[in-house]
Amino acid sequence: xxxxxxxxxxxxxxxxxxxxxxxxxxxxxxxxxxxxxxxxxxxxxxxxxxxxxxxxxxxxxxxxxxxxxxxxxxxxxxxxxxxxxxxxxxxxxxxxxxxxxxxxxxxxxxxxxxxxxxxxxxxxxxxxxxxxxxxxxxxxxxxxxxxxxxxxxxxxxxxxxxxxxxxxxxxxxxxxxxxxxxxxxxxxxxxxxxxxxxxxxxxxxxxxxxxxxxxxxxxxxxxxxxxxxxxxxxxxxxxxxxxxxxxxxxxxxxxxxxxxxxxxxxxxxxxxxxxxxxxxxxxxxxxxxxxxxxxxxxxxxxxxxxxxxxxxxxxxxxxxxxxxxxxxxxx
Numbered sequence: 001x002x003x004x005x006x007x008x009x010x011x012x013x014x015x016x017x018x019x020x021x022x023x024x025x026x027x028x029x030x031x032x033x034x035x036x037x038x039x040x041x042x043x044x045x046x047x048x049x050x051x052x053x054x055x056x057x058x059x060x061x062x063x064x065x066x067x068x069x070x071x072x073x074x075x076x077x078x079x080x081x082x083x084x085x086x087x088x089x090x091x092x093x094x095x096x097x098x099x100x101x102x103x104x105x106x107x108x109x110x111x112x113x114x115x116x117x118x119x120x121x122x123x124x125x126x127x128x129x130x131x132x133x134x135x136x137x138x139x140x141x142x143x144x145x146x147x148x149x150x151x152x153x154x155x156x157x158x159x160x161x162x163x164x165x166x167x168x169x170x171x172x173x174x175x176x177x178x179x180x181x182x183x184x185x186x187x188x189x190x191x192x193x194x195x196x197x198x199x200x201x202x203x204x205x206x207x208x209x210x211x212x213x214x215x216x217x218x219x220x221x222x223x224x225x226x227x228x229x230x231x232x233x234x235x236x237x238x239x240x241x242x243x244x245x246x247x248x249x250x251x252x253x254x255x256x257x258x259x260x261x262x263x264x265x266x267x268x269x270x271x272x273x274x275x276x277x278x279x280x281x282x283x284x285x286x287x288x289x290x291x292x293x294x295x296x297x298x299x300x301x302x303x304x305x306x307x308x309x310x311x312x313x314x315x316x317x318x319x320x321x322x323x324x325x326x327x328x329x330x331x
């Protein structure tokens with residue numbers, strides 16, 4: 001297998017959930033690629049499949065009811081081996097060494113992701129000892145250094161505190177410290193600034209930039225906030241109902257948006273230039289995940305929809321180098 005200089009390359013990934021009501025095609029043919037040291041932004045509305053894509057890469061899909069039914073996740077590990085993560089046993093030794101060690105994740109809700117009955121220190125120390133050859137004392141010292149590095153004051157005292165004793169911003173920083181304690185090649189950040197005030201959001205994003213430069217890692221930034229994407233991402237994938245609708249560099253995405261869904265998202269953002277104007281709203285509702293519409297999934301809400309849009313799903317086409325869009329308007 002060849003990753004073509006990419007650290008990770010996701011091809012035709014399909015992750016479905018089989019429920020009593022029917023099959024939920026949460027991720028349905030997703031393609032992603034990330035190089036070392038690069039930041040890929042994944043943006044879209046709630047429920048579009050961003051987090052399920054991340055959990056598929058980590059092999060953390062709850063089974064049952066979830067299952068990766070098709071596709072590949074090609075990963076270049078520390079030994080230079082090309083591995084297909086989909087083919088690895090989620091509970092096997094190889095995947096456990098990758099998960100947390102080489103690919104780490106900051107989960108969306110730090111209060112629910114951190115175990116409330118263990119101290120912050122115990123949880124970070126456990127992660128370090130699982131993936132690095134250290135004694136408990138060495139791991140504790142390393143954990144204190146990481147807490148200090150992510151800007152938590154008094155790390156020697158904080159390491160003995162429980163999650164409920166920390167503020168939201170502190171818990172988020174503790175999660176970042178845990179994720180980076182083993183110097184991963186790829187950090188998946190799932191809404192890392194959710195529920196944080198604007199000042200703390202800016203601090204956390206700046207911290208992640210500094211740590212990325214320090215450790216040379218790649219970042220997969222999952223968010224619904226286009227402002228965060230503009231601030232952090234090199235390349236961007238726009239998701240809607242389990243599919244990638246547009247992929248481009250961050251510059252091209254904002255200066256030359258192509259897909260009607262992305263254009264609608266950008267029109268809904270407040271702008272100083274549009275003072276006194278009403279914000280546009282994307283008409284309609286996100287379709288029921290148990291019964292997706294035929295053809296293009298955005299067609300029922302698209303102002304440019306034609307007959308073919310409601311009959312056939314458009315293929316992805318490259319409009320210019322590195323800029324792909326999945327829309328019949330550009331076929």
